[in-house]
Amino acid sequence: MLRSLSIDAEKCTGCLQCEMACSYENEGVFNPAKSRIKVFTFHDEGRFVPYTCTQCDEAWCLHACPVEAIVMNKATGAMEVADSVCVGCKVCTIACPFGTVNYNQDTGKVIKCDLCGGDPKCAEACPTDAIVYVDADATGLDKMRAWAAKTDNAASARG
Amino acid sequence: MDAGRPGDPGNQAEILVAGMKHVIVGAGPAGVVAAETLRKLDPEAEIAMIGDEPEPPYSRMAIPYLLSDHIDEAGTYLRKQPGHFVHHSIEVVADTVASVDTRDKQLWLTGGGAVSYDRLLVATGSVPILPPVSGIDHEKVTNCWTLEDARKISRGCAPGASVVLIGAGFIGCIILEALVSAGVKLTVIEMGNRMVPRMLDETCGALLERWCGEKGVNVMTNAQVEAIEDAGGPVKVRISGGREVNAELVISAAGVRANAKFLEGSGVELSDGAVVVDRHMCSSVPGIYAAGDVACGRDFSTGEYSVQAIQPTAVEHGRVAAHNMANHGSVTHPGSVLMNILDTIGLISSSYGQWQGVEGGDTATLVDEEAFRYIQLQFDGDRLVGANTLGLTQHVGVIRGLVQGRFRLGRWKDRLMKNPLLVMEAYLAVSQG
CATH class of the missing domain: 3.50.50.60 (FAD/NAD(P)-binding domain)
Structure with missing residues (x-):
């Protein structure tokens, strides 16, 4: 069964361990700026909201790619960027309505969450279970996708 | 679902x-x-x-x-x-x-x-459209459209060669990096009053022009090629205002x-x-x-x-x-969101939807000219309808999410008017709240 990241912002303390773990796993450095998961801070409300790709069904990034550099990993359900194919055109970064595909100027490629190949380090690092990796059916994935669908006015264009 | x-x-x-x-x-x-x-x-x-x-x-x-x-x-x-x-x-x-x-x-x-x-x-x-000037059919003039054109450009871009690029639109700008890194002496001739006038507003286009100048590219705006003349070796490119440039290669990216x-x-x-x-x-x-x-x-x-x-x-x-x-009638096209992203010698710009603004709408802008960073948001009431950005590469897609979701921003509109960089926070608040 496919698993997915389940994020409960209520449990997040803003410690940024997830960003550190992500950056280290994927970029080899402890640099939150290079993390594929991002914790947004709402000072006025005193809230922290971890946020990353939901591996949405619409896969806007995958469909927008002109050179087939983004493909679905059938084992994990993640949309993965093939660095050797990505030309760095960035069309996926504007096509993703969730803002979760970003351009890395150092490498000239785009980066996005790939669920660490099925062992997401953000979930492992999270000390409060604000981020957990669980069966897709048991998560708020449906809710996230329903919310995704609100943005999905072009859904009927997807085949 | x-x-x-x-x-x-x-x-x-x-x-x-x-x-x-x-x-x-x-x-x-x-x-x-x-x-x-x-x-x-x-x-x-x-x-x-x-x-x-x-x-x-x-x-x-x-x-x-x-x-x-x-x-x-x-x-x-x-x-x-x-x-x-x-x-x-x-x-x-x-x-x-x-x-x-x-x-x-x-x-x-x-x-x-x-x-x-x-x-x-x-x-x-x-x-591609070739500008209607004499000499445009010269063998040293090429479009930048097909793989065959690309091969011709590669051959003509020896280090130190003088190259004239007609048009600072999307295609012209996106090939600048390749031309600069090939070490050619580059002149860009743009008819409009700024670079990429169909995608970037005046502030953004002017910043981009200054950026190109600092990278050693000679950009002429409000300028037109008047003729391309055979001069034996390189061609002579005559430009409005009595200017002329000799070129080993002329690339036409005029639309x-x-x-x-x-x-x-x-x-x-x-x-x-x-x-x-x-x-x-x-x-x-x-x-x-x-x-x-x-x-x-x-x-x-x-x-x-x-x-x-x-x-x-x-x-x-x-x-x-x-x-x-x-199966005719099975799917209806809801309309596509206009959007573009452009990398001009490492400076990234993007545009979304009605970036030129709408009548009776509001505009939020934030500019750091020294750092070549800029963001401009366009609102219709409390909905985001368009944007221009320069120097931003993180979470830019969320602007599409806000435009296409037609989310009502409520109090987040005022926050964005004060700090347009909070688009991601605004999106999270209005879409998940």
Whole structure:
């Protein structure tokens, strides 16, 4: 069964361990700026909201790619960027309505969450279970996708 | 949640007439996506795709990265798997369509043959326009449009060579990096009052011009090429205001037009040379559809019909057209969001939706000229309807999310008016709150 990241912002303390773990796993450095998961801070409300790709069904990034550099990993359900194919055109970064595909100027490629190949380090690092990796059916994935669908006015264009 | 959504793959029961003959003219992203979608919808269909270039279907968008040696020619191919089209029983025909007989449902090829169809998709994209000046047909002048053009540019870009680029639009700007890194002496001539006037506002265009100047590129705005003269070796490029530059290579990136001349007289309605389509991507002639840069399709923001000429729109068109070719009326095109992202020698700009603003709307801007950073948001009431950015690469897609979701921003509008960089926070608050 496919698993997915389940994020409960209520449990997040803003410690940024997830960003550190992500950056280290994927970029080899402890640099939150290079993390594929991002914790947004709402000072006025005193809230922290971890946020990353939901591996949405619409896969806007995958469909927008002109050179087939983004493909679905059938084992994990993640949309993965093939660095050797990505030309760095960035069309996926504007096509993703969730803002979760970003351009890395150092490498000239785009980066996005790939669920660490099925062992997401953000979930492992999270000390409060604000981020957990669980069966897709048991998560708020449906809710996230329903919310995704609100943005999905072009859904009927997807085949 | 996907159940029942029109356009789902696998709804083969929807197909009323299986095994039709679908002919697609054009082998770019719109044509390829349409062919693949048709194959999914109807395994029995006969599908032919006619392209007029000798290479396998490729992406023009990848050409700048070929010029800068990031990829080889195979890296531009739309599908990487060898035998992909054969495997999906999509016949790829190398020829050009001369004319269409809409009554007998038949195409005439310039190669002499005829092809009959049940459903026809026009996905012929656009072709470059050469500025109407004397000497534009000189052998040292090239477009930047096809792989063949790219090869010619690569050959002409020896270090130290003088190169003139006509047009600082999207294509002109996106190949600047390759030209600069090839070490050529570069002059850019732009007719408009700023760089990329069709995508960037005045502040953004002016910042980009200063950036290019600092990178050693000579950019002339409000300037026009008046003539290109043979001078034995390099050509002499005469520019308005009495200026002239000698050039070993002249690259023309002065704009494009829809590639639909072969439809003139066919009865298919054209507007400014592009195929007028309805929300099923169907032209004025039943059975004939159009998609991509050749199609005058619906714009999400304005509800009006225009040629957007961008990759995501071409792909959306291709899908919608394919569904309706297989089963007319099955999928309605909601309209595509106009959006662009451009990398000009490492400075990244983007535009979304109604970036020029709407009547009675509000504008939020934030600029750091020294750092070449800029963001401008356009609101209609408390909804975001467009944006321009410069120097931003993180979470820019969320601007599309806000525009396309038509989210009411409520108190987040005031926050964005004060700090437009909070788009991601605003999105999280209004979409998940």
